[in-house]
Amino acid sequence: MSSSPRKTRIICTLGPATDSDEMLESLIKAGANVFRLNMSHGTHEWVRELCPRIRKISDRLKSHTSILLDLQGPSIRTGDVAETMELKKGDILEFRKVGAAATEKLSTTVNYEGLMDDVSVGDRLVVDNGNILMLIKSVSATNMLCEVRTEGSMGSRRHINLPGVRLNLPALTSKDRQDLSVACECGVDFIAGSFVRDADHVRQLRAAMIEGGGDAKIISKIEDQEAVRNIDDIISESDVIMVARGDLGIEVNIEELPIIQRKIVKRCLRLGTRVIVATHMLESMITNPLPTRAEVTDVSNAVFEEADSVMLSGETSVGKYPVECVEILDRIARRIERSGGLAFGKEAMLRTERQKTVRAAVQLADSITDAVLVVFTRRGYMPVQTAMLRPLSAIHAFAPDEAICRQINLARGLTTRKIDFSENPEDTLKTAVQALKDDATVSAGTPLVVISDMTQKDKVVDSVLLIHA
Known part of the structure; x- marks a missing residue:
């Protein structure tokens, strides 16, 4: 590896x-x-x-x-069936509301009460993740009849899809x-x-x-x-x-x-x-x-x-x-990743001053050989925004909260670490740099482009600076 x-x-x-x-x-x-x-x-x-x-x-x-x-x-699912149905092309399968009586030999309930109101004759119906295709032939207030287009076996609680149909399901x-x-x-x-x-x-x-x-x-x-x-x-x-x-x-x-x-x-x-x-x-x-x-x-x-x-x-x-x-x-x-990518991040829309600050830092880091991005954050915003620009440089994010580390973990290219933040930002920076040296992530003299949204005198200050480890 x-x-x-x-x-x-x-x-x-x-x-x-x-x-x-x-x-x-x-x-x-x-x-x-x-x-x-x-x-x-x-x-x-x-x-x-x-x-x-x-x-x-x-x-x-x-x-x-x-x-x-x-x-x-x-999700819309079929009901329970006593035994697996072996469906053949041309069979008519009935879907009915729970409580409604069956009118066809091949019949099952459906868990979504509003289904009959949402569909129309001629709509396609797909069962069990695409294994069985059907076409709706008739619809009433309590049931609908579908013609089987591809044979297959259908058991209990199978998933139903209706491609292109607007369903009024709850969020x-x-x-x-x-x-x-x-x-x-x-x-x-x-x-x-x-x-x-x-x-x-x-x-x-x-x-x-x-x-x-x-x-x-x-x-x-x-x-x-x-x-x-x-x-x-x-x-x-x-x-x-x-x-x-x-x-x-x-x-x-x-x-x-x-x-x-x-x-x-x-x-x-x-x-x-x-x-x-x-x-x-x-x-x-x-x-x-x-x-x-x-x-x-x-x-x-x-x-x-x-x-x-x-x-x-x-x-x-x-x-x-x-x-x-x-x-x-x-x-x-x-x-x-070693072969490069499509670089969609270069097209990112920059609406705020903070986003533009991050872009400036990324451009600086990518212009310096072997530079590393170091991001300090209390809320997780700055590291994620840095990652969204898909920099070539490695990104190391530091946060004082374990939960923030976990939430920013799902961002491309981020390595996260938890450290305590000092009231003096310079002390926090020294602690972070030492942590990077201790695990051999950087060596003495490595260029570090530092992005911070740390608090200074009760104000959140966004900053970018270039230092060397």
């Missing part, structure tokens, strides 16, 4: 394959930066038991490993609100909202989180066409964007997915919001010890686009080779 810092962050979804202390430690050592808890499968008891263990192991390894709780969101379900309460109780660092469709959904999630006493950063998952249409507004309201390619790849024409991914990454960097590329990164490694060549290229594209993070789902939650998956991502990311 290369000794140079890897810029791209790695998110690992935890599950039965990885929630032991031994696996958590192995994943962190392999390069995991963030652990994701998926509430589509996780229980409250599991979250309450797991979060303190993650914190304890992270502290012992001197890592600022973050915790991301992913809400299930208002947060009752389950989401209960899960959000546990997230706030456990002090997670990031909360992801599923099926975010507009900026108001982000505002509702943030308000509910604040009401519950939380201070996590909000991740908006982009999963349908409506979210893509509203992408700029969603980006502006969010702390982080996730390109959730599972549902998104079903909701849009498949050939459009790479274009949409790149567009979202580019818009996030232009507007100053962190971005994650997720789903099916190394899907074959759930069962195989090595990825396919296409998966390697897919991961490489996300790194080349300079996304802040890539994410593993089933690969680390239920897969046979979770640690190997992280090691593969680490190897790919390091290699592609």
Whole structure:
């Protein structure tokens, strides 16, 4: 493994394959930066038991490993069936409201009461993540009949997508609100909202989180066409964007997915919001010890686009080779980062004096051979803004709060450290420089471009200076 810092962050979804202390430690050592808890499968008891263990192991390894709780969101699912349905092309399958009587031999309920009001005859319906395609043939107040277009097996509680259909689902379900309460109780660092469709959904999630006493950063998952249409507004309201390619790849024409991914990454960097590329990164490694060549290229594209993070789902939650998956991502990311990227960060919109101050510091650091960026922060703003400009120079961020270190951890190219801030900024600077020397990050004489938003005489002062270690 290369000794140079890897810029791209790695998110690992935890599950039965990885929630032991031994696996958590192995994943962190392999390069995991963030652990994701998926509430589509996780229980409250599991979250309450797991979060303190993650914190304890992270502290012992001197890592600022973050915790991301992913809400299930208002997903549409089929009901329970007595036995798996074997569907053939041309079959008619009935979806009905809970409580309504079946009128067809092949029939199941649906959990969304408003579905019949939102759909029309001729709409396409996709079941079980694209495995079964259907066409809506008739709709009534209580049921709808669909013609099966591709044969397949359908069991209980299968996920339903309706590409291009505007669904009047709530931003947060009752389950989401209960899960959000546990997230706030456990002090997670990031909360992801599923099926975010507009900026108001982000505002509702943030308000509910604040009401519950939380201070996590909000991740908006982009999963349908409506979210893509509203992408700029969603980006502006969010702390982080996730390109959730599972549902998104079903909701849009498949050939459009790479274009949409790149567009979202580019818009996030232009507007100053962190971005994650997720789903099916190394899907074959759930069962195989090595990825396919296409998966390697897919991961490489996300790194080349300079996304802040890539994410593993089933690969680390239920897969046979979770640690190997992280090691593969680490190897790919390091290699592609050495080859350069698309430099979307150079197009970032600079609206404030603080952003322009950061840009000046980045340009200075990148113009000096072997220069290192050092950022001091109390709230996390300056390091993230520095990372958004995608400097060539390494970025080392110092904060007095462990929670801030974890929240800025999900930014490309940042290495974070917690130190106590002195009332005298010069003393704080000396402590930071000594820490960099002690772990051989810099040597005597290394040029350091220092960015600070530290308080001086009860005022927040943004400054940039050039010193030598």
